[in-house]
Amino acid sequence: MATEAKVCPFCGGTGWRIHEIGGLSGAERCDCFKVHRAARLVESANVPANYTKASFENFSIVHHDKQQETRLVDSFKAAYDFAERFPQRTEKPGLLFVGPTGAGKTHLAVAVMRRLMQKGFESVFFGYQELLEKLKSSYDPAYGAALRESYQRALECEVLVLDDLGAYRVTDWVLDTVTHLITVRCNERRPVIATTNLVEGRADLTRKGMGGETDTRYLLGERIGERARSRLMEMCSIIRMHGISDYRERPVGR
Numbered sequence: 063m064a065t066e067a068k069v070c071p072f073c074g075g076t077g078w079r080i081h082e083i084g085g086l087s088g089a090e091r092c093d094c095f096k097v098h099r100a101a102r103l104v105e106s107a108n109v110p111a112n113y114t115k116a117s118f119e120n121f122s123i124v125h126h127d128k129q130q131e132t133r134l135v136d137s138f139k140a141a142y143d144f145a146e147r148f149p150q151r152t153e154k155p156g157l158l159f160v161g162p163t164g165a166g167k168t169h170l171a172v173a174v175m176r177r178l179m180q181k182g183f184e185s186v187f188f189g190y191q192e193l194l195e196k197l198k199s200s201y202d203p204a205y206g207a208a209l210r211e212s213y214q215r216a217l218e219c220e221v222l223v224l225d226d227l228g229a230y231r232v233t234d235w236v237l238d239t240v241t242h243l244i245t246v247r248c249n250e251r252r253p254v255i256a257t258t259n260l261v262e263g264r265a266d267l268t269r270k271g272m273g274g275e276t277d278t279r280y281l282l283g284e285r286i287g288e289r290a291r292s293r294l295m296e297m298c299s300i301i302r303m304h305g306i307s308d309y310r311e312r313p314v315g316r
């Protein structure tokens with residue numbers, strides 16, 4: 063592109079390559095444009111510093127416990143396939159990672175968004191708590207506009223990564239806000255990739271049989287509201303990472 067110090071030899075910095083076939087000329091995007099677009103997307107993706115390197119390449123699927131290894135492999139494959147096939151929407155347009163703390167949900171969610179950005183899709187990361195806090199502060203006229211812009215971006219970006227869904231004190235305002243966000247994105251068929259360590263069950267079902275280290279104190283439906291939960295289920299394939307031990311506590315080399 064023209065902004066670079068070195069002008070691209072293939073397109074002269076225009077971002078377009080002109081080709082002639084049978085006397086007709088056409089234009090197509092130059093590779094340099096795609097590379098720069100991906101770099102710009104990464105810059106504005108809002109990925110937290112400790113996940114900027116998280117990718118499929120450095121996600122370990124090896125585990126000394128074979129049952130856990132199987133779950134890691136299945137989770138990895140489901141996330142990887144989704145990213146590879148995107149935006150082909152044979153199934154659901156989004157993903158929901160469910161499982162205990164340290165299982166690798168956020169790592170895989172970031173790995174997916176990294177791949178989607180390489181493909182040129184705008185993907186933006188928001189911590190659930192951070193997004194709600196920002197929106198709440200936006201009612202303060204002193205710095206409201208910029209914070210409301212964040213929420214607007216969460217509504218409108220091509221792919222929204224919503225991390226730690228449900229991890230916030232429940233109030234009517236929170237439930238209304240989440241319902242609004244999910245409903246708008248669902249109606250527009252805009253993909254959501256979410257992570258949560260809550261059980262994805264309906265708020266009115268019993269809690270029987272929900273073992274593991276998942277946070278069984280609350281159900282997703284209770285924390286984000288039944289309407290948001292229902293829409294999310296309609297939109298997202300679920301990747302269940304139950305029973306995977308906390309990577310943060312794994313002995314080195316395992």
Ligand SMILES: Nc1ncnc2c1ncn2[C@@H]1O[C@H](COP(=O)(O)OP(=O)(O)OP(=O)(O)O)[C@@H](O)[C@H]1O
Pocket residue numbers: 112116120121122123134161162163164165166167168169170226257258259309310
């Ligand atoms: N299989 C893995 N291979 C390599 N690194 C991993 C793996 N699983 C997790 N990690 C790393 O361990 C840390 C914790 O993982 P991550 O944040 O993805 O967990 P989480 O499931 O989102 O947990 P929480 O519910 O607490 O948010 C991160 O630094 C992540 O990069």
Ligand SMILES: [Mg+2]
Pocket residue numbers: 167168169225226257
């Ligand atoms: Mg996480």
Ligand SMILES: [Zn+2]
Pocket residue numbers: 063070071072073074075076077078092093094095
């Ligand atoms: Zn070029």
